[in-house]
Amino acid sequence: MDMTEKMIERKTVFEGRIINVYNDTVVLPDGKHSTREVVEHHGGVCVAALTERNTLLFVRQFRYPYGRVLLELPAGKLEKGEEPLFAGLRELEEECGVVAEKVIPMGEVYPTVAYCTEIIHLYLALGLKKTCQHLDEGEFLSVEEIELSKAVELVMNGEIADSKTVALVLKTARLVEEGKI
Amino acid sequence: MDMTEKMIERKTVFEGRIINVYNDTVVLPDGKHSTREVVEHHGGVCVAALTERNTLLFVRQFRYPYGRVLLELPAGKLEKGEEPLFAGLRELEEECGVVAEKVIPMGEVYPTVAYCTEIIHLYLALGLKKTCQHLDEGEFLSVEEIELSKAVELVMNGEIADSKTVALVLKTARLVEEGKI
Numbered sequence: 001m002d003m004t005e006k007m008i009e010r011k012t013v014f015e016g017r018i019i020n021v022y023n024d025t026v027v028l029p030d031g032k033h034s035t036r037e038v039v040e041h042h043g044g045v046c047v048a049a050l051t052e053r054n055t056l057l058f059v060r061q062f063r064y065p066y067g068r069v070l071l072e073l074p075a076g077k078l079e080k081g082e083e084p085l086f087a088g089l090r091e092l093e094e095e096c097g098v099v100a101e102k103v104i105p106m107g108e109v110y111p112t113v114a115y116c117t118e119i120i121h122l123y124l125a126l127g128l129k130k131t132c133q134h135l136d137e138g139e140f141l142s143v144e145e146i147e148l149s150k151a152v153e154l155v156m157n158g159e160i161a162d163s164k165t166v167a168l169v170l171k172t173a174r175l176v177e178e179g180k181i
Numbered sequence: 182m183d184m185t186e187k188m189i190e191r192k193t194v195f196e197g198r199i200i201n202v203y204n205d206t207v208v209l210p211d212g213k214h215s216t217r218e219v220v221e222h223h224g225g226v227c228v229a230a231l232t233e234r235n236t237l238l239f240v241r242q243f244r245y246p247y248g249r250v251l252l253e254l255p256a257g258k259l260e261k262g263e264e265p266l267f268a269g270l271r272e273l274e275e276e277c278g279v280v281a282e283k284v285i286p287m288g289e290v291y292p293t294v295a296y297c298t299e300i301i302h303l304y305l306a307l308g309l310k311k312t313c314q315h316l317d318e319g320e321f322l323s324v325e326e327i328e329l330s331k332a333v334e335l336v337m338n339g340e341i342a343d344s345k346t347v348a349l350v351l352k353t354a355r356l357v358e359e360g361k362i
Binding site for chain 2: 001003004005013014016017018019021023024026028029030032034035036037038039041044060061062063064065066069070072077107108109110111112113114115116117118119120138140141142152155156157158161162163164166167170171174
């Protein structure tokens with residue numbers, strides 16, 4: 001069965017700094033009409049920086065939509081058309097003050113598939129060297145080094161809930177446990 | 182350091198069927214002003230239904246923001262104020278035509294923490310019994326049974342990218358591998 005939904009009208013309801021929002025009218029597979037609310041975002045990047053001590057670099061950052069500080073792997077949004085790997089290395093150096101000798105692509109996550117276009121690109125960074133942190137204006141965060149096994153525990157017990165971080169910590173742990181890194 | 186950002190003005194820019202969108206003005210920790218774009222969503226639920234054959238029930242569904250069919254664990258959105266466990270069991274029966282004797286909470290994921298309030302509640306369902314599928318009007322999907330080990334492979338090679346599904350498949354696999362289920 002062809003499950004495609006075809007847009008027949010697009011209303012732009014908001015054009016913001018980081019998102020645009022559309023209210024589309026679509027034709028469903030059965031020919032009926034419905035609406036689809038779409039949040040457009042240029043995409044993001046998230047990096048697991050694994051040290052030789054088998055620790056990961058995390059950031060603690062206030063997340064306004066939840067009104068609290070969350071523990072996450074370093075991440076950021078892509079500028080329009082920016083190459084994800086480049087953005088990942090930039091965010092890693094800006095937020096954590098390290099550069100990486102080797103970077104392994106770890107796939108993508110689609111954070112919330114019903115209404116958002118965002119794709120988050122995941123990377124594993126190895127061979128880390130210290131440079132210095134240089135945060136964007138208006139960016140406030142603290143860096144924390146956590147053992148990989150402890151990070152898995154924090155994911156499993158729910159203390160880490162950010163979706164990109166959950167995905168990338170568990171993917172990284174699996175590769176390490178399988179001896180593939 | 183107190184990293185809290187305080188709202189001083191809220192502009193409602195869109196009120197939709199599934200999301201509301203706000204453009205807030207906030208005070209940053211250094212006293213400067215900035216804006217925060219916020220997508221408000223009532224939250225969702227996602228269920229890993231694990232059979233006695235060590236398979237999981239998946240759904241294939243057209244996802245309009247990406248313009249293609251994605252492979253996901255059964256899921257749905259909460260009605261305002263709805264109890265997540267109840268919603269999870271409802272979605273599982275509607276989409277896959279099964280009920281569960283035992284349900285284990287598997288934590289939450291925050292899909293996209295920079296601009297969205299959504300929380301997705303994760304559950305593992307065991308002791309499945311067949312009833313019948315009854316989809317909502319305008320809902321089109323097909324059900325597929327996939328071995329847990331194969332599902333992990335699809336997550337690791339990137340064929341499964343939906344964030345709630347990635348999180349819940351890898352969490353479930355870890356519990357099974359550790360002999361906790």
